[in-house]
Amino acid sequence: MPYIKTRDGTDLYVKDWGSGRPVVLIHGWPLSSDSWDAQAMALADAGFRAIAYDRRGFGRSSQPWSGYDYDTLTDDLAEVLEQTGATEDATLVGFSMGGGEVARYMTRHEGKGVVAAGLIASVVPYMLKTEDNPHGVPEDQLASIGEGIKKDRYGFFQTFLKQFLGMGFISSPVSSETVDWAWSQTNIAGLKPILACAQSFGHTDFRGDLPAFRVPTLIVHGTSDQTVPIDATGRQAAKGISGSQLVEYDGAPHGLTITESDRFTNDLLTFLGK
Numbered sequence: 068m069p070y071i072k073t074r075d076g077t078d079l080y081v082k083d084w085g086s087g088r089p090v091v092l093i094h095g096w097p098l099s100s101d102s103w104d105a106q107a108m109a110l111a112d113a114g115f116r117a118i119a120y121d122r123r124g125f126g127r128s129s130q131p132w133s134g135y136d137y138d139t140l141t142d143d144l145a146e147v148l149e150q151t152g153a154t155e156d157a158t159l160v161g162f163s164m165g166g167g168e169v170a171r172y173m174t175r176h177e178g179k180g181v182v183a184a185g186l187i188a189s190v191v192p193y194m195l196k197t198e199d200n201p202h203g204v205p206e207d208q209l210a211s212i213g214e215g216i217k218k219d220r221y222g223f224f225q226t227f228l229k230q231f232l233g234m235g236f237i238s239s240p241v242s243s244e245t246v247d248w249a250w251s252q253t254n255i256a257g258l259k260p261i262l263a264c265a266q267s268f269g270h271t272d273f274r275g276d277l278p279a280f281r282v283p284t285l286i287v288h289g290t291s292d293q294t295v296p297i298d299a300t301g302r303q304a305a306k307g308i309s310g311s312q313l314v315e316y317d318g319a320p321h322g323l324t325i326t327e328s329d330r331f332t333n334d335l336l337t338f339l340g341k
Contacts, residue, residue, distance in 0.1 A: 071150040073123075075134065076226055080127035081120040081147060085111025089153035090339065092119040093144065095163030095188070096264050097224070097253045099126030102162070106324065107330045115339065120147050122165075124260020126252070134217035135263035137271050141171040158339060160185035162269040163295060164323055166304075167191060173279035183284045185335065188321050190295055192273040201299035209269040213262050220261075224253040230293050233320030249322075271295060277307035284311040285338040287331060289319030307336075311326050312338070 070078045082100055090110050092103040100119035107117035121128040123143055124135060134140070148154055157180050161169040166189025172178065198201035215223035228249045233240050253261070285306070288301030297315070305313035314334060319327050 069127075071120075071146060072210060073146045075131070077131050077134065077143070078129040079120050079123060079143060079147065081151065082107065083119065083273070084108070084117045085115055087114045087116050088339075089116045089118055089151070089157045091144070091148065091153060091157055091159050092117065093159065093161040093165030093168050094119065094122065094125070095165055096268060097125065097261050098249065098258050099252050099330055100254070101252065102125070102249075102324065105328045106332050106335060109336065110339075113336055113339075116153070118147065118151055118153055122260075122264075124264065125256040129253075129273040130257035130260055132259060135260055135267055137167050137171045137267055138175060140267075141168050141175050144168045144172055145176050145179075153178040156180070156182050158183040158185065160335070161189055162187040163321065164264060164283075165270060165299055166271060169270060170276040171282075173281075178260050178281065180277060181282055183283045183285075183339070184280060184303070185287070185338070187285075187287045188289060188292055188301070188323055188328060188330070189286070189304065190268045190271075190273075190300060192277055192300065192307060193271075193303070194269050194295065194299065195272075196299070200299060202296055202303075204269065204296065204299070206286045211263075212265050212269070216258075216261060218267075221250075221254070224250055228253070231320065232322045233291065233326055240320070245325065249325075274303075274307065277304065278309075280308040280311070283338075284308050285312055285335070286313045287322065287323065287334065288313070289316045289323045289327075291318050292321045292323075294321035312321065325341055
């Protein structure tokens, strides 16, 4: 079963590794489920069932014209849980944009079957800078993402991913080949999905979803995240989710699941009880 079909006929590519308590991994923009491979292998080796899927429009999944709002994307997540049978004792772990699906699942689907959650360098609760969200990203900066992609998609992502992965002039936490791999992932995503999802993660307000988190929740965020600022997201999520655990990675960039892979994997396994 590499694919499942959603209620609107969209085919979602699904990886299902190992057996045991399910951990569902939701990838960030503009990558694919392959970005979770290191964690998925470690989870399967530790006795968990690791389920990762390509969001609609990305990776090997279908590229429909519509459905890139968070309500629809969260319904896709619910379909993945239902059709893989991961409807009991599941942990949802969302990276970056993927944190939004986790948050919205807690309200729209009342957290059905979920016993724990992870928000990793997540956009939750709100990315946009407003009067009541002063640490967010200004509208013109968010708008420049779409403008840059429309002007020169491939050049934009070369620059974007270097910031995403903390590449500097003198030192870097990853190889240039890793950046090339990430860039290749952006090239197989659809243009409409890329643009529509950028609009969704930049402008969807999840603050109202936070009280619905009634399960143990791990929040991990890098203090040097220039893509999703920690003051507007990780730290605010920790304040709004009762009993959550915030782990800050000092100096880590946005793509910490890759740049701090071993540390993050160990923290995730510890959180899960292994």
